[in-house]
Amino acid sequence: MNTRSEHAPIIQMKDIEKHFGAVIALAGVSIDIFPGECHCLLGDNGAGKSTFIKTMSGVHKPTKGEIIFDGKPMHFDDPRDAMDAGIATVHQHLAMIPLMSVSRNFFMGNEPVKKIAGINFFDREKADRITMEEMRKMGINLRGPDQAVGTLSGGERQTVAISRAVHFGAKVLILDEPTSALGVRQTSNVLATIDKVRKQGVAVVFITHNVRHALAVGDRFTVLNRGKTLGTAQRGQITPDELQDMMAGGQELAQLDDALGGTV
Amino acid sequence: MNTRSEHAPIIQMKDIEKHFGAVIALAGVSIDIFPGECHCLLGDNGAGKSTFIKTMSGVHKPTKGEIIFDGKPMHFDDPRDAMDAGIATVHQHLAMIPLMSVSRNFFMGNEPVKKIAGINFFDREKADRITMEEMRKMGINLRGPDQAVGTLSGGERQTVAISRAVHFGAKVLILDEPTSALGVRQTSNVLATIDKVRKQGVAVVFITHNVRHALAVGDRFTVLNRGKTLGTAQRGQITPDELQDMMAGGQELAQLDDALGGTV
Amino acid sequence: QDLNYVLVSHAPDSDSWWNTIKNGIALAGEQMDVSVEYRNPPTGDLADMARIIEQAAAAGPDGIITTLSDYDVLSGPIRAAVDSGIDVIIMNSGTPEQAREVGALMYVGQPEYDAGYAAGLRAKDDGVGSFLCVNHYISSPSSTERCQGFADGLGVDLANQMIDSGQDPAEIKNKVQAYLSANPDTDAVLTLGPTSADPTLLALEDNGMAGEIYFGTFDLGENIVQGIKDGVIAWGIDQQPFLQAYLPVVVLANYHRYGVLPGNNINSGPGFVTADGLTLVEKYAGEYR
Amino acid sequence: MSQSAQPTPATDERIKDISRLRQSLIRPELGGICGTVLVFTFFLLTALDSGMFNSQGVLNWSTVSAQFMIIAVGACLLMIAGEFDLSVGSMIGFAGMMIAIFSVTLGWPVWMAILITFTLCTALGALNGFIVIRTGLPSFIVTLAFLFILRGFTIYFPQTLERKTIIGGISDAAQGDWLAPVFGGKILGWLFQWLGEAGLIATFERGTRAGQPVVDGIPMLIVWAIALVFFGHVLLTRTRFGNWIFASGGDAEAARNSGVPVNRVKILMFMFTAFCATVFATCQVMEFGSAGADRGLLKEFEAIIAVVIGGALLTGGYGSVIGAALGALIFGVVQQGLFFAGVESSLFRVFLGVILLGAVILNTYIRRMITGER
Amino acid sequence: MSQSAQPTPATDERIKDISRLRQSLIRPELGGICGTVLVFTFFLLTALDSGMFNSQGVLNWSTVSAQFMIIAVGACLLMIAGEFDLSVGSMIGFAGMMIAIFSVTLGWPVWMAILITFTLCTALGALNGFIVIRTGLPSFIVTLAFLFILRGFTIYFPQTLERKTIIGGISDAAQGDWLAPVFGGKILGWLFQWLGEAGLIATFERGTRAGQPVVDGIPMLIVWAIALVFFGHVLLTRTRFGNWIFASGGDAEAARNSGVPVNRVKILMFMFTAFCATVFATCQVMEFGSAGADRGLLKEFEAIIAVVIGGALLTGGYGSVIGAALGALIFGVVQQGLFFAGVESSLFRVFLGVILLGAVILNTYIRRMITGER
Numbered sequence A, B: 001m002n003t004r005s006e007h008a009p010i011i012q013m014k015d016i017e018k019h020f021g022a023v024i025a026l027a028g029v030s031i032d033i034f035p036g037e038c039h040c041l042l043g044d045n046g047a048g049k050s051t052f053i054k055t056m057s058g059v060h061k062p063t064k065g066e067i068i069f070d071g072k073p074m075h076f077d078d079p080r081d082a083m084d085a086g087i088a089t090v091h092q093h094l095a096m097i098p099l100m101s102v103s104r105n106f107f108m109g110n111e112p113v114k115k116i117a118g119i120n121f122f123d124r125e126k127a128d129r130i131t132m133e134e135m136r137k138m139g140i141n142l143r144g145p146d147q148a149v150g151t152l153s154g155g156e157r158q159t160v161a162i163s164r165a166v167h168f169g170a171k172v173l174i175l176d177e178p179t180s181a182l183g184v185r186q187t188s189n190v191l192a193t194i195d196k197v198r199k200q201g202v203a204v205v206f207i208t209h210n211v212r213h214a215l216a217v218g219d220r221f222t223v224l225n226r227g228k229t230l231g232t233a234q235r236g237q238i239t240p241d242e243l244q245d246m247m248a249g250g251q252e253l254a255q256l257d258d259a260l261g262g263t264v
Numbered sequence C: 001q002d003l004n005y006v007l008v009s010h011a012p013d014s015d016s017w018w019n020t021i022k023n024g025i026a027l028a029g030e031q032m033d034v035s036v037e038y039r040n041p042p043t044g045d046l047a048d049m050a051r052i053i054e055q056a057a058a059a060g061p062d063g064i065i066t067t068l069s070d071y072d073v074l075s076g077p078i079r080a081a082v083d084s085g086i087d088v089i090i091m092n093s094g095t096p097e098q099a100r101e102v103g104a105l106m107y108v109g110q111p112e113y114d115a116g117y118a119a120g121l122r123a124k125d126d127g128v129g130s131f132l133c134v135n136h137y138i139s140s141p142s143s144t145e146r147c148q149g150f151a152d153g154l155g156v157d158l159a160n161q162m163i164d165s166g167q168d169p170a171e172i173k174n175k176v177q178a179y180l181s182a183n184p185d186t187d188a189v190l191t192l193g194p195t196s197a198d199p200t201l202l203a204l205e206d207n208g209m210a211g212e213i214y215f216g217t218f219d220l221g222e223n224i225v226q227g228i229k230d231g232v233i234a235w236g237i238d239q240q241p242f243l244q245a246y247l248p249v250v251v252l253a254n255y256h257r258y259g260v261l262p263g264n265n266i267n268s269g270p271g272f273v274t275a276d277g278l279t280l281v282e283k284y285a286g287e288y289r
Numbered sequence D, E: 001m002s003q004s005a006q007p008t009p010a011t012d013e014r015i016k017d018i019s020r021l022r023q024s025l026i027r028p029e030l031g032g033i034c035g036t037v038l039v040f041t042f043f044l045l046t047a048l049d050s051g052m053f054n055s056q057g058v059l060n061w062s063t064v065s066a067q068f069m070i071i072a073v074g075a076c077l078l079m080i081a082g083e084f085d086l087s088v089g090s091m092i093g094f095a096g097m098m099i100a101i102f103s104v105t106l107g108w109p110v111w112m113a114i115l116i117t118f119t120l121c122t123a124l125g126a127l128n129g130f131i132v133i134r135t136g137l138p139s140f141i142v143t144l145a146f147l148f149i150l151r152g153f154t155i156y157f158p159q160t161l162e163r164k165t166i167i168g169g170i171s172d173a174a175q176g177d178w179l180a181p182v183f184g185g186k187i188l189g190w191l192f193q194w195l196g197e198a199g200l201i202a203t204f205e206r207g208t209r210a211g212q213p214v215v216d217g218i219p220m221l222i223v224w225a226i227a228l229v230f231f232g233h234v235l236l237t238r239t240r241f242g243n244w245i246f247a248s249g250g251d252a253e254a255a256r257n258s259g260v261p262v263n264r265v266k267i268l269m270f271m272f273t274a275f276c277a278t279v280f281a282t283c284q285v286m287e288f289g290s291a292g293a294d295r296g297l298l299k300e301f302e303a304i305i306a307v308v309i310g311g312a313l314l315t316g317g318y319g320s321v322i323g324a325a326l327g328a329l330i331f332g333v334v335q336q337g338l339f340f341a342g343v344e345s346s347l348f349r350v351f352l353g354v355i356l357l358g359a360v361i362l363n364t365y366i367r368r369m370i371t372g373e374r
C-alpha cells in the first residue's frame, strides 16, 4: 500500500505561509504527497488544516511558499486550475447546493458540453446518465437525476461529493473532515471509498480529528499545530497513543484521559 | 455513578411520535432519564436523535406521546417553558449568535434584570461579571465580556454553550453532538465538563456518533434507528463492539471492518 | 348612455390637481347622460400613458379626451386613434397647433409655457426681478416649462432659481426657508400647485416673509384660496381644470348627437384669481376649482 | 463495498406516498402558468366585448407585457445568481437620456449614440457588480445608491445642457439610420397589410392612413422580448453557464470551491441586467422619439415583482426565465385589462399587491414540494 | 480540568497586535460619528455665512433631520431584528389620510381620529409581521405588497369619499383639541421669546410678525424624534428585550432554541415601525393641516438609507439606534445644506448615492474590526 519509495511525490508543498490580515493561519508548512497513499492531516481546531488544503486546491493563494505539482512549480489562480490539473477537493463545509438537482451538483464547474451549431450546450442527458450510474455504484438510489440535493441526508451528500471527485479522474483527492457529522454506517462507507480510491493509485489527503478513522485508512500522518507542522510519521512508526498525544499538544491530557478511562 | 435505582426518573418520554408533513421522524420512542446519569443517545444520520431531544426541550411539540417531568405530565409550548422547568439544551447547530458579545450570548433568553424606577433593565454589569467568571472557570480567557462570539473557536463556543446551560441550574442538560467538529483537546475538555456536571447530580443527555466518546462518559446507552428505539443498555452490560454493531444496524459492517482492521 | 368617452391624463395617481378634472368629467357625464372614464399612468410615466391611449383606442370609445404633454411621445398613438375613427379633443397641455397637427377636433386648455410667461409679465409689471420656483415634480417636463416661462416673462435667466423640492411637505417647507435665508434678496416665490404652495405658505408664515415677499402660484386649492384672501398670495393662475374636463365632454356629446361643433379652440386659462371675488372659488376649491 | 450499499432503500417506510400526477405537475413555472390561465379566464369573462381581444387590444397588452419581459429577463437571471438590481428604473431613464444627448444635443449619428450608450450602460452594470463583489456589500445597498446617482444625472445633464428635462427630436435624427429600426421598427408589416385587405383585422377609417390596417406590424419591442426570453431560457437551462448561474446564487462559497467563477458570473449578470434596461430604453426612445428624466420610475420594482410572481426565489439559486416571462405577461395583462374592464384605476395597486402576495405564497408552496426544503 | 485549561493563551503568537486606542475607537456608531463630523466641517467651511448656522437655519435642518430620525428609529430596530419594511412610506400616507378622513369627513373629534389611526396602523404593522412569520416569506416581498396595497387605498378612499386627494381643514378641526398639540405644537416658546427680547437670537425685522423671535419654539416633531431615539436606544441596549432584538436578527433559529420568543419580537418590531410611521404622519398632518395621497413617497428608502449610514447591518443582528439617528442627521444636514450652499439641487441625489456607498463601505470595515467577522 505504502508506495512511497516507488514514486516521485505528486505534490510537494514547500514552506507554505498564509496570512489573513492580522491572523497568521499558516507559518511555513511543508508536505509531500505520493500517488496511491492516503495522507492524513491531523490537528486541533484552528490549526490551519482547512487553510492548508485550500492553498493546495487553489482557493487561497499562499502568502509565501511553493507548490510543486508533478515536478513542475504550479500557480493556481482559482479552484478550476487545480481541478484541471487533477486535484479534486471535498470541502469541510460541503460543496453542494441544496436547491440544485443532484446531477447539476455532480457536474458543477465541470459540465459536459455538446456542440450544436457551433455553440456549446450543457449535455444534460449525458450528465443525468452518468450521475445515475455513479450514484448507483455508490449504493444511492435516487428518485431521479433531478432530485434536489437538499432532500439527501448528510451521509448521502458526502458520498455524492466524493464520487464526484473520483469521477473526474482526480490524481489527488482531498477530503476535509468528511466523517465528522456522519453516523457509523455512513462513516464506514466513506472510509471504504477512500480505501478503494487509494488502491486505484489516487493520492488521498484525509483530514480528520478522529485518530481511529485516520489509523483505519492512513499511510502517513502529518500533525499540524498552530500553523506549524509537528512532522510526518509513517504508518507503523507511530502508536495511536503517540498520535493522540501529538494532536492534543503533548502530555497535557494524560490526567484527564486517566479519569475518563483513556478512551477519548 | 449510576444512580438509577436510588431515584425516580426526572424525565419520562412515553411513546413519542413526530411527523413532519410526509416524513415520520419519530415513530414511538420511550426513554427514562435519571438525575446524575449521563444518558447517551446514539444512532445513524437521520435516525431522529435531534428531533427527539427537540421535543424534549420544547422546540417541537410531539405529534403523539407524553412527557412526564418530575412526576407530572408536561406540555412545553416553547423552549422557554422547558428552560424554566430546568431543561437546558445545547443544540447541534450552535445556539450562539456570532455577531453578539459573549456575555449577551451567555444570557440570551435568560437576561438578569434590575429594577430602576419600576422598569426592568438588563443588568449588564452583573451579566458581564458572571460571564467573565464562568469563562475563567472553564479556562477561557476572554479579551472582555463584549468580545463577539464570532471571534471564538468552535471548541470555545461549545464550552460557552455548555457552561451557560450549567450556570442556569439545569436539572437536565441536553447536548446534541457537541464534539463532532472538535479537536482532541477540545473534545476532552467537553467530556470532562460532562463528567463534572453529572457528578453535580444533573442528568445529562449526550448525543454522539462516536462510540468511544459515548463509552467514556455514558452510564446508559439508547440507540435510535429510523425513528424507533433499539432499546437501552446499561454501562457494562454491553461491549463497545456490540454498541457499534447496533448503531450501524447489525452485522452489515462486519466484512468492511475486517478489511479496515476493525478500527472504525 | 349611448356615448362613451375616455379621458387620459399624464398625471400620477396621487396628483391632487387632477381631482377637479375627474369631478368635471363625472359631472359632465351625468349632465349629458354619457358614460365617462378617467385613466392615467400610475407613476406618471409618459410612455405608459401612450400605451393607455392605445388601449383606450382599442376599446373603441366614441371619443378620447387627452393631454399632449409630450408631442413626441403622444402624437403617434393619438393620431392612430383619430385615424381609426375616434374623435379626440386635446386638453390641458400642448398647444393649439399641435392639437391640429394630430387631427384633434379642438384644444381646451392653457399651454404651460404661455401661462408661465403671462405670469412672468405680470410679475415684472409688479416690479419683480428675481424669484424662486418651487418645483415639486422636477422630472415632469411641463412643470419645468412653467418655471422657464415665468423666467422668460420676467426677462431673467432661470439658472439656479428653480429648486427640486421633492413632494414631502416638511422638506418643501424647509427647503424654501433654506433657499430664502441663503438668498435673502429674492423678490418672489412661484409655486406650481397646492403640493408646493401649501408648505410654502407655512414656510413664509414661519420666517415672517408672508405678505412681504411676492408670492404667485399655479392652480388653486383650499389653502391657496385662503392665502389669496389673507393677502399672502398675490395671485393664483387658474387654468380652470373643471372646464378642461367638462367642456370636451359637452362638446363631444353635442357633436355626436347633433353634429354641432364650436369653430375655435377654447382657452380655459390663464385666469388670474386675486383677492376680488373669491366666494365661489373658496367654496369649490379643490373640487370644481 | 456492495454489502454496505443500501443507505436509502428503494422504498422508505418513513415517507408517505406522493402521486405521480402531482409530481409531474410541480415545476418552477407552475405558479406562473396557473396565474396566466386564471388571469386570462377572468378577463375573457369580464372584458371580452371591451376590445381587449381584438387585434389592437391584443397588441396593446402584448406590448406592455413585452416591456416588462425585457427587464424581467435580466432581473430574473440576476436574482437567480443571488443578486438584486434596484437601479434598473434609473438605468432606463439614464440610457434614454444618454441616447438623446448624444444624438440630439451632440449631433452624433444615432447608431453611434446607441452603441456608445450600450457600452456605457453595461459598463455601469459591471461597476455595480464590481463594487458588490469587491466590498461584499449586499447588492440592495449598492444598487440603491446607483438608483439615486443615475437618476440624479438623468435630471442634471439635460437641465444643464438643454435647460429642460425632456429631449425630443430623436425621430428626426433617426431618419434613415440603419440601427434605429432594430429598436423602433416593426416587422411583418406585409402580413398585417394582407390581413387588413382581407378584412380580417380593423382598418383606419380616415386620415392619411385610411384603409391601412390599425395594426401595421409587430413592434421590435416584442421581438426583443421574445428573443431575450429565449436567450435567457436557453442560457439558464441548456448551457454550462446556466448551471453556474444557479450555483452562484445557491451558495457562492460552495460554487467557488467547486471551480465556478462566481465573481465573473455575477458581474456578467449585472451587465446583462443593465443591457436589458438599455434595450428597454432604446426601444422606448426610438418609438417615441424623446427621452425624459422621469422615464423608468419604479420599473425596478416591476421587474422584481414579475420575476417573483414567476416563481424565482428572492435569495437566489432558484427560478425560471419562462416563469419570469409569464409573470411579466400576468403583470401586463392585469394592468391593461383593468383599464379595459373599467376598474377604478387607483385600485390597480391594491390588486397588484394582492396578486403579488398570493403568487408568492403559491410559489413557495410549489418550491417546497420540488426541493424538499423545510 | 485545570491542566487542560489553556485553550487560548493570554497572548497568541498568531495574532498581530491591535493598539488600545484603535480598539476603544471602534464602535458601531463610529461611522456615523465620523460622517457627522465630516459633514458639519464641510458645511461650516462652505456655508457658514449662508444662514445655515443661525437659529433659524439650525431649526431648519433639525426639523428635516428629526423627520428622518422618527422613521429611522423604527426601521433600525426592525432591521436589527432581521426584517425590513418597504411599506413605511405608504403607511405614512395612509395614516395621514385616515386621520383626515376620520376627523374631517366623518367629523370625529381629532383625538379620537388620532387614537384610532394609531390602533389601525399598528394593527397593519402586526399583520405585516404576522404574514412574514407565518409564511416564512422574505419581508421584502410582503412589505412590497403592502407598499402597493396601502398606497392604493390612500388614493382610493379620499377619492370616493371626498372627490379629492388632498383633504384639508384639519387645523380647524384640531382647534382646542387636547391631543393635537402633542403632535403639531411647539414647546419652550417662552424661552425663545425671552431670548429674542434679550437680543440673543434674531427677531423679525419686517412683516406681520416684526419684533417676534424668528424661532418661536421647538416643534413637537423634534421632541418626538428625541424621545423615540432615546426610547429605542434604551430599549436596545439596556433591556432584555433589546437583547432579544439582537438575537432574533442575528440568528432566528438559534434565538428560538435559546428561548427567545422570536416571533413576538419580530411582530412587535413591525408594529413599532408602523407606530413610528404614524407618529411621522400625525405630526405632519397636524403641522400642515392637510393630508395628501402622495405623502411619504420613497420614505421607506430614506429610512433604510439613514439606518444603513448609521452602521446597521442590512441582514440583521447588528446596529445602533444612535447610529441611525446620526445617519438621519447626516441625511437631513446634507439635504438642507446643499440648498444653503447653493449647489444645483438635482445633484442632491448623486450626493446621496455617493454618501450612502461611502458610509456603508466605512461601516463594513468598522464592523469587521469589531466582530472579527471575515
Ligand SMILES: Nc1ncnc2c1ncn2[C@@H]1O[C@H](COP(=O)(O)OP(=O)(O)OP(=O)(O)O)[C@@H](O)[C@H]1O
Residues within 6 Å of the ligand: A020, A021, A023, A024, A025, A043, A044, A045, A046, A047, A048, A049, A050, A051, A052, A092, B154, B181, B183, E374
Ligand atoms: N478567511 C479567513 N480570514 C481570516 N482568518 C481565517 C480565514 N480562514 C481561516 N482563518 C483563521 O485561520 C486559522 C486556521 O483556520 P482553519 O480553518 O484552517 O483551521 P482548521 O485546522 O481547519 O480547524 P477545524 O478543525 O476547526 O476545521 C484560524 O485561526 C481561523 O480563524
Ligand SMILES: Nc1ncnc2c1ncn2[C@@H]1O[C@H](COP(=O)(O)OP(=O)(O)OP(=O)(O)O)[C@@H](O)[C@H]1O
Residues within 6 Å of the ligand: A154, A181, A183, B020, B021, B023, B024, B025, B043, B044, B045, B046, B047, B048, B049, B050, B051, B052, B092, D374
Ligand atoms: N423540520 C423538519 N421538517 C421535515 N423533516 C424533518 C425536519 N426535521 C427533521 N426532519 C427529518 O426527520 C428525520 C430525523 O432527523 P434528525 O435531525 O432528528 O436526525 P438525527 O438523528 O439528528 O441525524 P444526525 O445524526 O444527522 O444529526 C430526517 O429524515 C430529517 O430529514
Ligand SMILES: [Mg+2]
Residues within 6 Å of the ligand: A049, A050, A051, A092, A176
Ligand atoms: Mg477545518
Ligand SMILES: [Mg+2]
Residues within 6 Å of the ligand: B049, B050, B051, B092, B176
Ligand atoms: Mg442531529
